[in-house]
Amino acid sequence: MDKKPLQTMSADEKAALLRETKEAYAAFQAKALKLNMARGVPGTDQLDLTADLLNALPAGADAVSETGDDVRNYGVLTGIAEAKKLFADILGANPDEMFIAGNSSLELMFTVMQISFVRGIAGCEPWCRQEKVKFLCPVPGYDRHFAVSGYFGAEMINIPTDENGPDMAMVKELVENDPAVKGIWCVPVYANPTGIVYSDETVRAFAALKPAAKDFRIYWDNAYCIHHLTEHPRKPLTINQACAEAGNPDIFYQFMSTSKITFPGAGVAAFNTSKTNMQELQKAIGIMTIGYDKINQLRHVRFFGTADKMRAHMEKHRALLAPKFNLVLDTLEKELAPYGLGKWNRPEGGYFISFYAPKGTAKRVVQLCKEGGVTLTGAGATYPYGNDPDDSNIRIAPTFPSLEKLAQAMELFCIAVKYAALEQMQ
C-alpha cells in the first residue's frame, strides 16, 4: 500500500493498513529477536576504544600524585590535583572548585542532595525538618534524576522544554516566589532524552535567578558535555561563566563523569561548585568516606594526558555512534514520516533520540516492542512519577546494539507505532 498521511486515509484504507501492519508484526515476532535498548549503554566497540586505560598505571609505575601523595593509600578526599585540572579544563571551571570522586556522578548528585536533606546547607534547616520540598523537573527528562529527588520526598513539578531548554519564565516564577523549591534538574548539553543544548540566553536566565530559598541549587548534570555527533559542535555558554558574570557563584552544582568516555562501570566522576559550597559539602562527604579511588583517577590522567586529547578521543566514539543515530533517523523518516506519524528530534550529540508517538499510544508501542523482542525505556519514564500526561514520549537509545540489530529493532519500532496509532483510530 502507498504511504500517505493517516488522516488522508479512508476507514477502509486504515483497516487494510492495520491488517498489513499486524501481519508484519507477526512475521517479526516469529524471528524471536531479543534486544535490550532500555538504557543509554555504550556498545562493546566503544569500550574497546579505551582498552589501554587498563594498562595506564601498571605495577612499578610511579603511583605518586603531583602533590606527592601515594594514590594507593588513604586520603586526598577531594581528588588528585592533576585530575582536577583535567576535568576543570573540560568543564571550563576553576581547578580549585573541582571535586574528583568515584565511578558515579549519579552518586555524587545523590550525595549532595543527601547533605541538604540530612544536615542542611547554607545555614538552612535540613530538608528532613522542612515541611515541604519541591523540585523542578524539565520534561521529558532523565528517570534516574527523578528517582533521586523522589527518594528524598521532594514533590516534583514538570517544566516544559523547547529547543532552547526549560521554560525559564515558569522556572523564574517558581524559584523566586516559592521557598519550598530547592532545586532543578538540568542536562544542559544534549539533554537526556531531548538532545537539546540550552541556549546562552537560557544559561544566563539560570545564572540570574534570585531564589526564594537560600538552599536552592541548580543541579547541572553535564553528562554529555563533549559527546558530540557533529563535526563542528556548538560551544554553549558555561554555567561557570554565566554565574560568575551574574555574581551568583553559589547557585549551581555541576556534575560530569567519564562513564561514556572511558568505562561506565569504572570511570571517574567529577563535581564542580564554588569554594564556599565545596567547603560546606566536603565536611559532610569526609564523614561518609576517607577518599575515593585515586588510582583510577591517576590512571585516567595518565591515559589522556590533556583535556584536548580527551576531546579528540570523543571523535572515535562519534565515528561509532553517528551511523547508529543516522540509521534510526533515516528509518523514522522513511517508515513513519510519510504516514504523518510521530515527531522526533535530530540530536547533535548525547545518547538519545526523543520520540513522540501519537498521544495515548506510547505505552502500547513499548508493550508491542517488548512482545516483539525489543525492550525500550518504559513509556512514562521520562516524566516524574513515570507519568507522561500525554502518554506520548519514548526514549530511543541506539548506542548499544550493532547496526544490524538496531535496523531490526527500528523496523519493529516503526511497525509498533503504526500498529498502535491505527488501533487507536478504530
Add this chain to the structure above:
Amino acid sequence: MDKKPLQTMSADEKAALLRETKEAYAAFQAKALKLNMARGVPGTDQLDLTADLLNALPAGADAVSETGDDVRNYGVLTGIAEAKKLFADILGANPDEMFIAGNSSLELMFTVMQISFVRGIAGCEPWCRQEKVKFLCPVPGYDRHFAVSGYFGAEMINIPTDENGPDMAMVKELVENDPAVKGIWCVPVYANPTGIVYSDETVRAFAALKPAAKDFRIYWDNAYCIHHLTEHPRKPLTINQACAEAGNPDIFYQFMSTSKITFPGAGVAAFNTSKTNMQELQKAIGIMTIGYDKINQLRHVRFFGTADKMRAHMEKHRALLAPKFNLVLDTLEKELAPYGLGKWNRPEGGYFISFYAPKGTAKRVVQLCKEGGVTLTGAGATYPYGNDPDDSNIRIAPTFPSLEKLAQAMELFCIAVKYAALEQMQ
C-alpha cells in the same frame, strides 16, 4: 636515675626525673622530626606487596564476569558473582547474602544508615521522623564510626568493653528495653583500637538480642578479620553462624574491605546481610548508583583467585607489621613499665595498640608529642563526641612509619607520658 614506680619516689626524686625528662624532651625537639601517626595507614612496603594487582586485568584480557556481564559496562548493582564468592568465603557467609561495592566500607556503613534515616527499614518510620535515635558505642572505639552515627543525629551511649568485648548485660538491657536504640558499632576481631577479639559467648549474646526496635541492627565492622599478627590466630565464632543458630538472621549488617589487604585508596568493600535485609537495601542503593566499579572487583578476583590465597597473602603483611608492633610494645615495656606508668594491650592482630595514660594526661601527652614532631590520633578520638571521660586513652598506630622512625616516635611518646604524669603530680 634508676627506673622505679613513680609512687615509690620521693618528691625530690620526682622533681629530678621531671627535669631530666624535660631535658630529654628538649633534645628531642631539637631533632625537628616530622611524623604523622594519626591514622591506621599501611606502610608503602605493604602497598608494594600487591603491586601486581595493577596488572591483574590488562588491556585485552577477558573482562567478562562468570555470569556473562562485561565488567567495563553499566549494571550488576550488587557486584560480580565471583567477588561475592571470594568475600563470602573470607567472612564465612553465604554468597547470596553478599553485596560487593566500591572502595570504602565506611561509605557502605554510611549508606545503610542513610537508608534507615531517610526512608526507614523493616516497615518502621524513617529515623528522621522518629523523635529520638540512640546508638551504642563500645569504648574505646573508632572515631569514624562515631562521626557517622553523629552525622545522623544519633545520641551516642558509651558501652564499656573488656577482653571479651562489649558489656553485654548493658547492651541487652538497653537494646531490649529502649526502642530508640537503633544500632551498635562493633569491630569484633582485633577491635579498633583495643585489639580485642569478641569471645564466642559475646557473639552469641549479640545473636540472641531481642531488640525493642524493629529497625535495630548490629553494625558488625569486620575490618580486620584476616589481619593477624600471630602465627596461630584464633578462630572466632562468626556472626553469621551465631545468628543462624539463634534464628535471628536479620539483626546484623556485616562489613569488610580490602583496604588493608590490597590498597586503601583502591580496594573493594563488601557488605553481608540476610536476603530479606539485602532486598530492602538494594532498592534504595539502586536509586543512588547504577553500580560500583566491577573492573576493580574482577581485578581483585583475578589477582587472588581464592580466599585461601588472600589469607596466605596476609602473612606478608604480618611479616612487615609484627616487628613494628613488637617495637612499640618493647619500648613501652622498657621505658614506662618500670615507672608503673600506663596500661596497654598486646594485640594479636589489627592496626592499633590501645594505650591508657594516667588519668587526666592523654590530651597533654598528645600535645607534647605534637610539639615534639609526632602527630598522634587526637586524645578523646576513641570516644563519642571526642570525650574520653578519663582523658586517658591514646590510640597508637604503628603501621605507617619505618622501624627507625617508629623507634624515634616511641622514644618521644614515652618521654611525653612521663613528662605529663610528673607534671600532673606536682
